[in-house]
Amino acid sequence: MSTPDKPNTQPVPPPTITYPEKDKNTGVATLFLGSGIPGALVQVWNIEETHSLGGGQVSKNGRWAFSFSGAQSPGEHGIKARQEVEGVKSGWSEERKYKVLLRPPINIPVVMEPEEEAEVDAVPVFRGDVTQPIGRVSIIDLDNGLEIARADVDSEMQWHTQPTLPLKEGRYRISAIHNINGKLSDWGRVRTFTVTSEGKG
Missing domain, CATH: 2.60.40.1220 (Immunoglobulin-like)
Known part of the structure; x- marks a missing residue:
């Protein structure tokens, strides 16, 4: 029953x-x-x-x-x-x-691109800067915890990269981490953007 x-x-x-x-x-x-x-x-x-x-x-x-x-x-x-x-x-x-900590050993990376609430295509450019000219920056998809892009830091303390694989359409929340010889910064500020078939505009 x-x-x-x-x-x-x-x-x-x-x-x-x-x-x-x-x-x-x-x-x-x-x-x-x-x-x-x-x-x-x-x-x-x-x-x-x-x-x-x-x-x-x-x-x-x-x-x-x-x-x-x-x-x-x-x-x-x-x-x-x-x-x-x-x-x-x-x-x-x-x-x-x-x-x-007011001054952590490694400062958080700053994401300049994509801008907050931007609409981008499936292979957007990630760009930003850090405070030390060494190491690499990882871009993490906060909805699954996976690294979607990685960039080496240049001598000007800047970095830029694109996703390893094209991103599916939808809304994304990412953060960035600066890795210097295995030591990690805190998480950077959350950046939210949307992947669309049209991209910008």
Whole structure:
């Protein structure tokens, strides 16, 4: 015998926090990233719940990401997150503590191109600069954690590259990491763009 469908009374589970990593060091404008229910809106707050650090929507791949919009003060920090689905809020995630460094050993790379909210073709140019004329920059697709492009830094502290493979149409959230002899910078600020068949214009 089949039983009638019961209304879904399950509470919304809290999201998870992947970055910043537990007890690790970050820069002042670090990446907040984790997983949740696709379509949900995730909000990140300080542990005391006195202020929000920002929010991001969970992608269809179940990942959310955003950069802190200002500059965090140096020292120990603690955060927690919750998500909202169709007006229903989850409980809080586990607390995540980390340390902010005012001057990390390797500064984050800056992405100049594509510009924020740009429309690009399937093989866009990624371009930017760093603060040391050495190493390489990796472009990471934040919705799957995969490297989609890599560039060597030149003597002018600039880098440019294109994706290893053409990108599928759709919306992308990327970040960049500067690698110097195996030592990594913090995540660069999130850059959002859309790949279209027409590209720019």
